[in-house]
Amino acid sequence: MLVAFVDECKSGNFSLGITLVHVRDLKLVRSELRKLRKPGQNRLHFSKESDSRRKEILSTMRILPVQVFVIESALKHERDAREACLTELVKVSRSLNIHRIVLEEDQSLVRRDNSVIRSQLRVLGESHKLDYFHESPNFEPCLWISDAIAWANQKGGYWRVLAGLA
Numbered sequence: 001m002l003v004a005f006v007d008e009c010k011s012g013n014f015s016l017g018i019t020l021v022h023v024r025d026l027k028l029v030r031s032e033l034r035k036l037r038k039p040g041q042n043r044l045h046f047s048k049e050s051d052s053r054r055k056e057i058l059s060t061m062r063i064l065p066v067q068v069f070v071i072e073s074a075l076k077h078e079r080d081a082r083e084a085c086l087t088e089l090v091k092v093s094r095s096l097n098i099h100r101i102v103l104e105e106d107q108s109l110v111r112r113d114n115s116v117i118r119s120q121l122r123v124l125g126e127s128h129k130l131d132y133f134h135e136s137p138n139f140e141p142c143l144w145i146s147d148a149i150a151w152a153n154q155k156g157g158y159w160r161v162l163a164g165l166a
Contacts, residue, residue: 002097004089005142007104009150013072014081016089017150020067020096021142029064033141036060043137044144046151058152058162061145068145068164070153082109083116090120094128104143105134 003026005019021029036044036057044057071088073081089101103113117132137143152163160166 001099003100003102003142004093004096004098005102005140005146006089007137007143007146007150008082008085009154010078011154013074014078014085015070015072015150015153016082016085017146017148017153018069018071018089019142019145019149020069020098022065025065026142029066030141032060032064033144036144043141044147045137046144046148054148054159055162057148058159061148062162062164064145066142066145068149070149070165072153079112083112086113086116087120090117090124090130093130094124099130101130101132102140102143103132103134104146105136110134 001023002020003023005021007017009015009017033044046054046057049057071085073084075081075084092098093101101117103109113134114132117130121128121130135143137147149163149165152159153165
């Protein structure tokens with residue numbers, strides 16, 4: 001069973017960076033990610049790291065037992081784009097054996113996200129059981145990978161390759 005960790009990138013086309021971690025690997029992945037923090041850092045935030053540090057972080061992330069992918073939307077309005085991406089994530093969750101979705105917490109989005117996910121689950125029917133909630137990246141290191149993936153996807157080229165997206 002997989003857990004999907006989700007963070008967004010609002011620059012350019014709206015996108016969700018998604019990290020899949022098998023339940024059995026969560027402890028290991030979290031531990032290895034915490035080791036990447038510099039003294040005084042509560043979390044990793046990719047946009048605030050130097051390029052050399054980004055390379056170091058992506059290199060470590062690439063060897064962890066995770067899978068990453070991106071869902072993008074070209075819709076102009078962020079709310080519509082986010083809804084489209086979340087809808088697609090819920091749709092693919094069944095085929096990918098995702099049983100939990102953890103989204104980076106943004107209090108202004110929680111109610112709408114929950115509504116979109118509930119609506120899509122009703123469409124899929126009772127056969128698909130999916131837990132979902134929002135969490136602060138200060139408390140969930142696996143969200144750091146999704147942040148890095150979303151950032152690298154938006155930057156494109158070399159960074160997509162380093163992130164394992166190309």
